[in-house]
Amino acid sequence: MRKIILISLSATALLLALSISHAVDLWPYSPDSEGKWGYINQNGILVLPKRFDYARTFAPNGLAAVKVNNKWGFIDDQGQWVIRPHFDYVESFDRSKNAKVQLGKKWGLIDEKGHWIVEPKFEFLGSFINGLARAQNEKWGFIDLSGNWAISPRFSWVRRFEKNGLATVELDGKSGFVDTNGETPIKPILDEVYLFSDNGLAAGKIDNKWGYLNEKGQWAIEPTFDQVRSFGHLDIAPVKLYGKWGFIDTNGAFVIKARFDQAMGFSRNGLAAVAIDGLWGFVGESGNWAIEPQFSTANRFYEDNTAPVSTKDKIGLIDIAGNWIIETHGFHVKQRDKLGRSVVLSWGRDNKLKYGVINSAGEFIVPPFYDDIRPKEHGLIFVRFGGGLRYGYLDADLQPLTFSIDEIFEEPKPPMSLVKRAVDGNAEAQEKLAQTYFFGILVKQDYSLAFKWNKAAAIQGRLAPQYALSNMYEKGLGVEPDMVLALMWQYISLENGPENPNYRGQQLEDRLEQQAIEAAKTLAAKCTSSKYEECPQ
Template structure:
């Protein structure tokens, strides 16, 4: 072989060696980049956004916006490799150290709400910072001075500190008062209680992991409303704190003032619910109650009957009475009908009705008027307050009938978790706390005012003056638009989900961030829908009702002419006679497998007051 050939061969080997070396370096760099991100929650979130588990330096440098809210992240180590990152959403995690952010010079928008951040020095030298959210972090004094500096530079900064409540907290557990050891905290005007202590008081196990709250009693998970507590847990000084309204799926929790003490009344969720069943025979109605097995346990002897609430029900057999679940009469000879008791009281109207002159007040289960007739309208109590109308304007009263939040409002809705939505008389749409303080503003009107999973349904009329075309969206309790009002239909949030109908006619199931969980290829919303209940939603297909799950799968076939949402494990359904023969329509209750527990019978059960 000639000398030139050896020389050429040697060069080829050298080039091959260099390529192998470079490939090794690239592989090493890729492994190094992937290994640098040590927090499993952060690594999972980035992998999901990139749609790959191959977290190379090149891939990471392509990310300009990153949303890692509520991933249980404790460490940001490795985030410095996202060299082109501009927008970062980090709220609802457990982050303390922001050092990895110090080298991200293009970072301009940062959301750090609800973390454990003490120092924000790593952000202080970034001249590109344009907005920062720092609510619910135990910031030190140096950090608060930096906030002032930013605000002086006209940089929007949102910050509200974690506060200890200033009241002596007492819990009433099934009638027994217990003094709390750990002081509750307040974030965004919502009170949170020590998770461990609440669990001990209720004699249950509460565990919180990966954003999910699990309740266990006698070794078994409690699944009465499993999605109710997916949120509402925050961290403070290494302790988990829970928002009490998020436990409503398992416990009846009531609030009332007792001097300077805030009393919290816990009652274990009903283990033996009763369901109203009525027989129609012309004008002679006969109503009673059945248990979950379909056995009638309170005879059908009442001309009218309302659902049970707080262990009692209002019934009528010539006079109004209040009965318990054994059928025993607690109070008789009432002068007023009582719909559903809430927090021990129910709004009732005078029997002496005069057109335009009906007055309302509040009665307890003993039939005693606790708040006299004086209002043009009275709604139920929630979180210790009731919306009432007096002289044409709405306001909130407390359990003593005193005006707690004067308004005036043109519309006022239930309190939920210490907050309520209102319309002012000058056409403003506000979210207020229990002191009447404004905590949020919406640019759009509230459709029904329900605060579900921290979201409120809003409406928009695209054509001015034309109210026949409506678009629906959602805002959070700060008034921030989460889902724009672009949908032709939308149900209130329930169990962390909603279902919307786009203007193109597609049905989409969305999570609380507005992310599409699934799409429904067949079906439509129609009838008295209130959202998902116990994981299922009644939907209509080919003129019949069935039930879908959150994935849009039909788990109970569409075979009914009418259906109500599941409640306590059963759902009410109707089957109409195809020939419209009198008395041949059927109704009953079905279980989650679609099997009839009661019926179908040829008498109406009359439960449409759901």
């Protein structure tokens, strides 16, 4: 079991500025989740036709990873193949102009021409940092750019190297650190570890107590605490002792007495969120209340000196004085950018939670219409709608670029490619389409259509649809109730899964007369012996 705990020091993921430059001003686009992909420009005009099964954003070197006929390759901004599609999976080119690719179940590394830098011979291959990458072939170690083991594969797991030249490793369920020479200055004897903070200290746990180690593996602060967090701003760390949280300095001395029920690290503005008696507030580095405890929830301050909080009846953002900047009653602030715009989750049409964008006054500038909003590393914002099946972009003014507002409110439909495969007789597609309608996954629930497609898949020998038909006949879902046919499909399912724990034939038999049981057996035998051609309609 992996016991590495990662502590993030960033306040939140920010909406990216719309003016960030991009190597190629083309962006992948597909109107629905299972349609073909092409590329549009910043005006929403389709520049590269929709002919790919999947497409990724262009990398800084001007190449984009695309998928065709279940194989991956790379194209240029003209849509021409630079590296033909023959890989089973790829990652985009990094800033070193190298890309990790997979052939079969093995990973390797190629250059921009598609030439091998590292032959595909590893079960896992990480990114190269200072000439070393973590890799796995049963055991974990680190390789160099020649593909040779620089640090022998002897660990059960490793993490990439940190800035100080140390990497977390695990061996026999214990954690430690290895250096770039393969030595372990911190032996893998710890129960858990955090990453190193900028002050050169890493939290470690041993014998159920936490302390802090330096880069030589020495305890800078002895393991005496019940729980800790990493050092952050002001070189102060939250720690828990005897059931209460306080804050210590790099010498392990308490600078704020342990008296809180919960505590987060300090933000850059010198305030930390803490809870006492069920309410959250904020303290300064002296431990005095900067904002009195009054909130049901609270989080760290963002870079713009606003913090997300909530009370029993309000959700929003406050400033460093505790004043409400955005005060709402119906949505939750998810992300906030430097212009004061925030992605929020709110109640939209039909009383469903949807994403939108508000300004600094808490007013909607993008109504809560969307199933997802994801800013990209360029001037467009990616959105999903239509039950998550439709995709598109918003422009710099946050207006729909590749679709109309009316399209958002069209009743969602199953992907046409799935429907086509089901109509063409693909049993797996028929089963998936039946599940889509039965559970109402991204479409309106329809038991009649679920029954239709379960039946189509069941007579092709699919086990799950056979069980589903039995259930639908038993409960009268999409079809008139018929206990004999419900039991018949249970018997038929035994042909495919005699040891399946979902088998309910015995329970159904207990509810039927012997004559009905015999009828079900006769129908099942006739159905299977005719290879499903003489099954009851």
